[in-house]
Amino acid sequence: MPLSAEQASAAFIQRGALTASRAGIFWLEFDPASGDNRLRRAASDGAQWVTPSHFAVRSQVNGYGGGALCASPDDLFAVEASGQQIHRIDPRTGSLEVLTQDPDASFGGLVWDHRLQRVLAVRESRGCQQLVAVQGQNRLRFLHDSEDFYSAPALSDSGKRIAWVSWSLPDMPWVASVLWTADVDTDGALVRARCWPTAEDGSVQQPVFDGEQLHVLSDHEGWWQPWQVSFAEGRASWTCLDATAADHASAPWQLGERHHLPLGDGGWARVRYVAGRGELWLKPSAGATPGRVRTDHADIRHLAVIEDHLYCIARSATCLDSVVQVDMKTGDVITLAGGEPPFDTVTVAPETFWIPASDTVAEEVSGFWYPPAGHSPESAPPPLILIAHGGPTSTAWPVFNPQVQFWCHHGFAVAEVNYRGSAGFGRDFRLVLAGNWGQADVEDMERAADYLVASGRADARRLFIQGRSSGGYTALLAMTRSQRFRGGASLFGVSDPARLREVTHRFESGYLGWLLGPPDEFPGRWRERTPVLQSHRIRGPMIFFQGGQDRVVVPEQTESMVRVLEQNGQEVELWWFEEEGHGFRQRHNQIALLENLLAFYQRHSQKCDDGGQHLR
Numbered sequence: 248m249p250l251s252a253e254q255a256s257a258a259f260i261q262r263g264a265l266t267a268s269r270a271g272i273f274w275l276e277f278d279p280a281s282g283d284n285r286l287r288r289a290a291s292d293g294a295q296w297v298t299p300s301h302f303a304v305r306s307q308v309n310g311y312g313g314g315a316l317c318a319s320p321d322d323l324f325a326v327e328a329s330g331q332q333i334h335r336i337d338p339r340t341g342s343l344e345v346l347t348q349d350p351d352a353s354f355g356g357l358v359w360d361h362r363l364q365r366v367l368a369v370r371e372s373r374g375c376q377q378l379v380a381v382q383g384q385n386r387l388r389f390l391h392d393s394e395d396f397y398s399a400p401a402l403s404d405s406g407k408r409i410a411w412v413s414w415s416l417p418d419m420p421w422v423a424s425v426l427w428t429a430d431v432d433t434d435g436a437l438v439r440a441r442c443w444p445t446a447e448d449g450s451v452q453q454p455v456f457d458g459e460q461l462h463v464l465s466d467h468e469g470w471w472q473p474w475q476v477s478f479a480e481g482r483a484s485w486t487c488l489d490a491t492a493a494d495h496a497s498a499p500w501q502l503g504e505r506h507h508l509p510l511g512d513g514g515w516a517r518v519r520y521v522a523g524r525g526e527l528w529l530k531p532s533a534g535a536t537p538g539r540v541r542t543d544h545a546d547i548r549h550l551a552v553i554e555d556h557l558y559c560i561a562r563s564a565t566c567l568d569s570v571v572q573v574d575m576k577t578g579d580v581i582t583l584a585g586g587e588p589p590f591d592t593v594t595v596a597p598e599t600f601w602i603p604a605s606d607t608v609a610e611e612v613s614g615f616w617y618p619p620a621g622h623s624p625e626s627a628p629p630p631l632i633l634i635a636h637g638g639p640t641s642t643a644w645p646v647f648n649p650q651v652q653f654w655c656h657h658g659f660a661v662a663e664v665n666y667r668g669s670a671g672f673g674r675d676f677r678l679v680l681a682g683n684w685g686q687a688d689v690e691d692m693e694r695a696a697d698y699l700v701a702s703g704r705a706d707a708r709r710l711f712i713q714g715r716s717s718g719g720y721t722a723l724l725a726m727t728r729s730q731r732f733r734g735g736a737s738l739f740g741v742s743d744p745a746r747l748r749e750v751t752h753r754f755e756s757g758y759l760g761w762l763l764g765p766p767d768e769f770p771g772r773w774r775e776r777t778p779v780l781q782s783h784r785i786r787g788p789m790i791f792f793q794g795g796q797d798r799v800v801v802p803e804q805t806e807s808m809v810r811v812l813e814q815n816g817q818e819v820e821l822w823w824f825e826e827e828g829h830g831f832r833q834r835h836n837q838i839a840l841l842e843n844l845l846a847f848y849q850r851h852s853q854k855c856d857d858g859g860q861h862l863r
Contacts, residue, residue: 250592250620250656252841256834258589258649262287262568264304264503265560267551268318268359270338272558272583273297274549274570275304275316282832286316286325287584288338289570294584298341303328306355306502308371309754310799310829314356314399314503317366324366326354333357333366333381348385356399356502362406363435369397369502374753378411380435390437391429396420396754399503403456407431410454410461413442417757421450421498421640421670421677426463426476426483443476443483450674452499457509462488464496464507466674471496473507473517493519497548498640498670498677508550508557510575516557518547520671522599523613524645529557531575540573542580546644547571558583562646565594589647595620595655597645600662602691602698610676612691614664615645616704620656629660630709630852631699633692633732635718635725636663639684639762642671653841659848662699666691666721682769684762685776688721689728696731709733709852713844716800716829717741723778723808726785734788734851736844739800739829742778742808750801782811788818790847792840794827820847 259279266273272289283303287294298304305328306312315326323336324346331353335344346366347354356369366381367390377392378400391397394413398420401410409431414424429440445451449467456462464471465485472495473488489495495517496506506518513533519526525546530537544561551558557573569586573579588594597615604611619629632654636643643663651661665672667687668680679687692712699705712732714722719740726735741747745766748759760766766773774780789812793805805821812819822843824836831837 250590250653252653252838252845254590255649255653255841256837258567258647258652259834259837260567260585262560262570262585263549264314264316265549265551265558265570266316266318266323267553267558269320269553270318270323272551272553272570272572273316273318273323273338274560274584279834279837282834283328284315286323286336289583294570297323297338298325298336298343302334302343307331307353308355308369308376308502309396309500310752311500311754312355313501314358314369317357317359319359319361319364324357324359326357333368344384346381346384347387349387356397358400358402360402360406360435362402362431365435367400367402367409369399378437382435388435391427391440394427398424398452398454398499401454401456402431403459403461405459408456408459408461409437410456410463412451412454412463416753417760419640419755419758419761420452422761423448424451426451426454426465428461428478443478445485450499452496453504453506455505455507455509457511460509462507462509466494469675470494470673473515488515489517491519492673493521494671494673495519497642498638500638500641504548505550506548508552510552510557514575516550516552518550520642523615523642523665523671527559527561527573529573529575529578538578540578540580542571544569544571546646562644564596564645564647565589566647568647589649589652592656593620594647595652597663599645600695600698600702600704602694608667608690608694610667610679612664612666612694614662614695615643616699617651617655617661618704619658619660622660624703628700628703628706629658630848631660631662631696631705631711632848633696633710633712634661634663635666635688635692635712635714635721636669637714637716637718638670639666639668639680639688639717639721640670640677642669650841653845654848657845657849660699660705662695662705664692664695666695681761682764682772684717685720685724689725692721692725693729693731707731711735711848711851714738714740719800720744720778723785723789724776724781726787726789727778727781728784730786732787734790734847735785736790736792736847737805737808738792738840739794739797739805740791741800742804743780744777745773746807747800747804752798755799779808779811782808782817783815785812785817788820788847788851790820790822790844792822792831792844793824794829794831795823795825796828799829
């Protein structure tokens with residue numbers, strides 16, 4: 248029997264935000280039954296839930312959150328999803344205590360201050376952010392508030408030095424951000440706060456201390472590489488610690504990520520992204536030889552260490568997310584939780600493909616092709632669903648995705664494309680998208696379609712394109728500009744960038760001007776790359792999915808696009824989920840999405856089989 252939508256939705260289990268302390272190893276786990284992130288811990292007899300089922304953990308800072316969990320030696324601290332307040336959690340009993348009573352604010356980027364026994368956090372309220380400290384129940388102290396945005400802070404071993412990253416509108420953190428440091432006085436206030444720009448334009452992220460020595464990741468020389476930053480006589484000295492031409496982090500959409508970690512005694516652990524796949528590298532001490540940890544995982548995040556063991560969240564193509572322990576003396580890898588086979592049936596693994604540069608496109612583009620389950624090379628080319636990832640400054644990783652598996656088990660091939668502008672391939676590749684959104688990404692989706700057809704991995708008559716959020720925008724524009732695609736699907740996708748620019752949340756308020764250029768300077772470009780204004784060019788059927796509570800791509804984006812297509816007499820479907828936001832969390836809604844999308848793809852694939860006109 249083919250994989251059902253119920254089976255696929257049950258496998259929407261994601262693990263993240265790992266933290267480690269004397270109290271144990273803890274992480275957040277998405278529960279598909281409730282649609283909530285819940286707190287779990289590693290135990291000798293398997294993973295255990297820590298908090299009651301009604302206590303969901305999620306930060307809403309910047310709309311995408313992150314850093315909603317941290318630990319002291321004896322307690323946990325987490326941001327409760329509905330009220331956005333910080334709670335203290337007893338990991339032994341699961342009992343809860345509310346620490347903040349700040350109803351107008353959201354918190355994220357939590358960090359434990361071991362010296363002063365308090366929680367540091369990023370606070371967001373009414374369009375402003377501050378770096379704050381929570382010093383007991385309802386005792387909030389403002390530490391720094393002159394910048395537009397703040398990342399999760401880091402403290403030195405002594406607790407007397409602090410570092411963080413800030414950025415200002417209209418920039419996004421992966422375009423331009425700056426390192427800040429300050430001293431922490433005996434009263435807990437920050438003194439001598441100062442920013443330290445890089446020598447060239449760059450994006451700085453993930454400051455962390457090795458004792459009192461500061462390390463960061465910065466891409467001012469082309470890649471997110473690890474740097475040691477030293478200070479003397481009012482100047483900063485930047486020393487590259489690893490010149491490998493690879494990004495050592497992903498795009499910082501969320502607070503609190505950790506892709507590199509000093510281990511003391513000259514040792515370190517780092518993630519490198521090579522050809523779209525994550526690698527874990529380890530140097531246990533100064534005298535050791537760096538080596539790649541032997542694991543088949545393709546994405547590694549949330550590094551943490553206790554004594555001689557390294558912990559992380561690791562993701563692979565064929566298993567559920569894993570909580571992994573690495574013995575730094577032996578290199579042995581143990582799965583503490585997760586890593587289960589997602590289904591009783593086969594899980595389809597991806598194949599990497601590369602589209603070479605050409606006379607008109609200077610950059611190679613890569614992606615991951617998933618064949619239909621049971622497909623053999625001698626079979627006829629299958630129908631193909633091309634997926635444009637969101638962001639658009641994000642990445643398609645070759646990791647388990649139950650939706651991809653669902654399509655493959657129903658006879659479709661799937662291709663996820665890292666078009667120009669994707670993260671993980673260096674700064675220059677990432678910044679190609681400046682002014683070129685709706686152009687470079689669409690061209691690369693078309694290139695991928697043509698390449699996969701030419702290589703026999705897709706049926707030219709049955710090509711579909713799909714995307715969520717900004718990927719929905721790419722899919723919509725592809726449908727306006729090309730007749731290669733039999734149909735398109737937009738999942739809460741952008742259809743009117745100019746209108747979205749007026750109403751979107753503060754974090755992305757300058758993003759559209761970077762992606763398309765200032766609208767007053769490029770009015771023609773904005774008009775040509777606005778799907779709702781170009782909808783008359785769409786010749787194939789469209790299907791839309793939208794959440795009524797979406798604060799990122801507001802619902803009127805989809806409503807206006809569907810209305811115009813209906814007025815033009817074009818074939819269109821709309822599926823509306825009033826209680827959902829930007830991304831569907833409720834299991835019954837995920838099932839409905841999969842079933843209705845499948846029906847759409849099967850119906851229009853069948854029309855081709857029955858002799859329907861091929862759009863080309």
